[in-house]
Amino acid sequence: MLFCADPLRPRSPDAHFAREAEAVAAFDGTVALVDHDALLRGDAAAAVRRVPEGLGPAWYRGWMIPSARYAQLEEALHGRGAALVVTAEEYRRAHEFPGWYEIFVDVTPASVWLPTRPGVPPTPAALAAATAAIGGGPGIVKDYVKSRKHEWDEACYIPNLFDVAALHAVVSTFVERQEEDLAGGVVLRRFEPYLRRPGHADEIRVWWFDGAPMLVTAHPDAPGEVGAPDLTRIAPPVARLGCQLVTTDLALRADGRWRVVEVGDGQVSDLPRETDPSLLLERLVRSDDPIA
Ligand SMILES: Nc1ncnc2c1ncn2[C@@H]1O[C@H](COP(=O)(O)OP(=O)(O)OP(=O)(O)O)[C@@H](O)[C@H]1O
Numbered sequence: 048m049l050f051c052a053d054p055l056r057p058r059s060p061d062a063h064f065a066r067e068a069e070a071v072a073a074f075d076g077t078v079a080l081v082d083h084d085a086l087l088r089g090d091a092a093a094a095v096r097r098v099p100e101g102l103g104p105a106w107y108r109g110w111m112i113p114s115a116r117y118a119q120l121e122e123a124l125h126g127r128g129a130a131l132v133v134t135a136e137e138y139r140r141a142h143e144f145p146g147w148y149e150i151f152v153d154v155t156p157a158s159v160w161l162p163t164r165p166g167v168p169p170t171p172a173a174l175a176a177a178t179a180a181i182g183g184g185p186g187i188v189k190d191y192v193k194s195r196k197h198e199w200d201e202a203c204y205i206p207n208l209f210d211v212a213a214l215h216a217v218v219s220t221f222v223e224r225q226e227e228d229l230a231g232g233v234v235l236r237r238f239e240p241y242l243r244r245p246g247h248a249d250e251i252r253v254w255w256f257d258g259a260p261m262l263v264t265a266h267p268d269a270p271g272e273v274g275a276p277d278l279t280r281i282a283p284p285v286a287r288l289g290c291q292l293v294t295t296d297l298a299l300r301a302d303g304r305w306r307v308v309e310v311g312d313g314q315v316s317d318l319p320r321e322t323d324p325s326l327l328l329e330r331l332v333r334s335d336d337p338i339a
């Protein structure tokens with residue numbers, strides 16, 4: 048298992064992942080560390096400097112990595128006799144919106160996307176042409192990976208997708224505030240009303256391994272009861288996605304249907320503090336063990 052190193056103590060896992068690294072050690076797994084800062088700077092060789100030669104197949108658990116940087120990590124590890132279990136192509140498919148959207152189209156809000164570069168919002172005309180495909184009414188904007196949900200009114204929520212001036216204003220604010228972190232482009236999604244139930248998590252995170260649900264947690268930002276969601280309509284697209292470890296964040300729509308708010312690569316999905324990390328890590332460690 049590869050974890051992010053603590054930036055100040057490069058021989059220790061980052062404190063955020065320390066209990067996960069302890070769980071790996073408890074299952075006799077091997078822990079190795081990568082330098083996430085070096086990777087983001089584009090210095091993949093420095094990022095893997097502390098990975099022992101000949102490590103073999105490895106999972107990653109750590110902070111999100113832009114897909115292009117993940118590909119550099121894959122290559123740098125290859126040079127040291129280690130291989131990421133999740134290929135760069137699989138990582139991008141689960142991590143970036145255009146990789147999973149078509150597969151989940153029946154169970155996720157209708158959406159369109161416009162590739163762009165950091166700092167360059169699409170023109171009003173391009174936005175208007177894009178929203179024609181999903182209709183008017185309320186929507187949200189995000190990039191291929193992240194929203195600015197904590198800046199809801201200024202940089203996330205769009206009251207009416209057909210109000211081109213207001214749409215362009217929110218999208219421009221979003222692009223500006225994402226700065227160099229803008230991933231891939233702009234995604235526009237129809238807003239759907241989700242239920243908030245007292246005591247229940249607003250969003251639940253289902254962790255899938257080999258196409259089967261292995262763990263259900265709350266979304267880390269939405270603690271509460273998770274219950275037993277009906278996954279009948281969610282399991283088939285997860286299987287079609289074909290990635291070994293993925294998460295689906297689900298919300299209950301006002302009509303009682305579970306909807307996929309977001310798909311993620313399970314290596315970079317956060318576990319809530321209250322979840323026992325061995326529920327995730329035992330499976331990952333054992334999956335690498337040829338005699339298991
Ligand atoms: N189409 C939608 N309809 C209604 N609410 C939405 C929609 N899309 C997103 N949201 C709300 O905005 C939040 C953020 O959206 P999303 O999960 O796609 O972005 P994110 O920034 O990747 O979030 P996370 O913190 O989970 O990584 C969701 O948790 C949900 O509450």
Ligand SMILES: [Mg+2]
Pocket residue numbers: 296308309
């Ligand atoms: Mg989310």
